[in-house]
Amino acid sequence: METTTNFRELQWGAEIQLPNSRALSKSPHFVGGRYPCRSVAYVPRMILEDYSSNSNGIKVLDPFMGSGTTAIEAVRYANSVHGVEVDPYARLIATVATRKYSSHEIQEMQSLVSEIEKRVQKQKPNIALKPELANIDYWFDDVNFADLLKLKSTIFDLTDEGKIRDFLLAAFGDIIRACSKAERQSLKPYISKKYEKTPKPVMEEFSRIAPKYIDAVLETGKHKFDGIVWEGWDATDFDVSTSIDLAITSPPYINAMDYTRCIKLESAWIGTADDQAIRTVRNAQLGESIRRHRVIGDEFVSSLARKHFGELEAIDESRYKTALVFFDDMKRNLQSVFQALKSGGSYYIIIGNSKIRDIDVPTHQVIAEIAGELGYNWEKYFLYRIKDHRTSIPRGDRGGKIEFEHVLGLVKP
């Protein structure tokens, strides 16, 4: 087993050991800490450290940006960070975690938190800010529902649209699960009848979380640039405004849990999702079974599917198609990133393999073969054992528990 220190010399197929990510809890990684399927920060860090050692500043891209792990790491090394992401809540978290806040803005945020604490009980709730998700009341007791609406109304009364409101909304999003009746442990909202949970009082939770958010972003004023340049919403079809040196990403897993649903309470409260919006985002999510109806015209991807997991088709045709469409989507993603990269630029993909109905789907291998066909060279390949399953996807019998994450490094010649 190798350690992270000698990235350049890593042997093909090496299993490396990573430190536990919980140590990062005081950094901007704290922002949106419950976002499902976050990547381990140390992986982009080691790649970025290596790439930036010979350069004055690189341009970095993450086409499945999620809550921004790559970007949070990249702001220390890069001249600009570019992102694509379909989920609005994820975009808010990533945006807030990577912005440059001046000391004046930090002070303003601190006084706003005190002002909110003073004002909130007398605040008139603004009904127009009520979440538009069907049955939202089911998830909250009456007191917390009313208090959340008052808190959101206070935030909107005290701020205009923009940086400071985004910051407060991200902190507000982070208290939603704790203040709901849904269990904390399960990723998908679920109310246990057996072990009834006592929801946290809204203002107690906000007053606990908001200062931690301020601490988390305190460092950001030192960045060279202000946050992520968003280049689009769809990782399978986007154009980047500049030439990229290094792309690092962690795409969704195949046929994993529907995590748009996992964050539906937060999304509904911060105002980015009603039922229709949740469906739209879900339909765009790679690996979702709903996408399996898309017709695949690409014979190369179909032949790889037959070669690597063809037995699945007879056992479970619909999951076979879900996997097939996933790889076709990944091909489109690899093409978009290829266009975005400068010659000699690299694309690192962090991905777990799947077991579907007891059949192994070697995701990293299939992606590597597709990349080869598109003209990428293979630069690096290593893997590590997943230590912290807290926010990774519990796949039950649907995809098998993911034990390893594989890192595939590709280069555009």
Ligand SMILES: C[S@@+](CC[C@H](N)C(=O)[O-])C[C@H]1O[C@@H](n2cnc3c(N)ncnc32)[C@H](O)[C@@H]1O
């Ligand atoms: C494994 S997560 C990325 C996690 C991220 N590295 C982090 O640490 O938070 C995959 C992300 O891809 C996004 N995604 C899925 N399908 C997408 C698509 N078609 N276009 C853009 N983003 C997509 C999901 O919303 C999710 O945030």
